[in-house]
Amino acid sequence: MYGMPRHHTVPEVYLKGFFDPAKVAVRQNVLWLYEENRKIRPRGADAVAAVEGFNLDPENDPGKEDLAEKAYAKLEEAARPVLEKLRAGDPRLTAEEKGAFSYFIGFQKFRTTWYRETVNAAGVDEFRHTCQRILDEGRVYEYVGTSEAERSGRVKFSLHDAEKFIRDMAEGTTDLTQTSKGFALVGALEGGQMLTPKIAGVHWTLCEAPVSEPWITTDNPVALFEPFPGRRKPGVYGPSLQFLFPISPRFLLFGEPMTPGPDDRGRVRVPAHTVRMFTDDLLKIAHRQVYASVFSKELQSRVNRVFKERGAVIVPMPANYGRS
Secondary structure (H helix, E strand, O other): OOOOOEEEOOOHHHHHHHOOHHHHOOOOOOEEEEOOOOOOEEEOHHHOOEEEOOOOOOOOOOOOOOHHHHHHHHHHHHHHHHHHHHHOOOOOOOHHHHHHHHHHHHHHOOOOHHHHHHHHHHHHHHHHHHHHHHHHOOOHHHHOOOOHHHHHOOOOOOHHHHHHHHHHHHHOOOOOOOOOHHHHHHHHHHHHHHHHHHHHOOEEEEEEOOOOOOOOEEOOOOEEEOOOOOOOOOOOOOOOOEEEEEOOOOEEEEEEOOOOOOOEEOOOOOOHHHHHHHHHHHHHHOOOOEEEOOOOHHHHHHHHHHHHHOOOOOOOOOOOOOOO
16 A cells, blocks of 8 residues: 655755755765754755645546646656756746746745645635624524524524634634645645746846855745835735745846846856845745755754744734725
């Protein structure tokens, strides 16, 4: 009896670019795993950023349970040669290459454990807010005596019982879990589809790090920023959208809409202090794990500090969600 397949939330073809070159030289293909307040550990690309059955949807028809995983595999295959080209320091992509890699980046943002937990938490929050609205609007009576068992008197469920039950859910006294994978998987695919043209439509710069301060990556490696967000609908990206995406210890891809002309490679290496600033931005949005090509106690200290000081990674929905 075989167990569920392990699905990568960050693909191996990407993670392999962060192997420790000193270890590779002695035939050990490992990167260094950093977690908050834990020892730094060497791990293979297959041993991190993977969850059993993560992209399996049991609600799909037989034989189609892994449609999302197959879609990700196609994106990875199309992006592989482009990733190799960028890692070699060549930003001169064809329109087709940029399009393929834009899909890779866009969908990467939403295939993570961070996104899955965010969606699940949002589903629970939305249900709790719905319960609170029922209480606020005095509609608890609608949920009493609606079943045949209750109407016949075989089940006693009073208005008081119903109100307590709904209030416990609204206030969090009753634990709730969102378990529908299909809901999360569809959301991830739709999110990637929506983000991709924004990624493709901005200027890309390959930013080279000094040897002494290499780029790192995480289990949530695509960082999005909007310097001038303005007023917009939730889930819609504005015209100032920027992104950071480390592609190797040597190069990070920076996308922004203000620079004219073709995509390029920075004229000089990024100063070490700027690399550290960008790295802190990446650490702030990491879910649980950080990956690097070097063993560094200083980096572990920064992981501990940033993880401790940052705000909540999974943000609850506002209390007025869904109200005009």
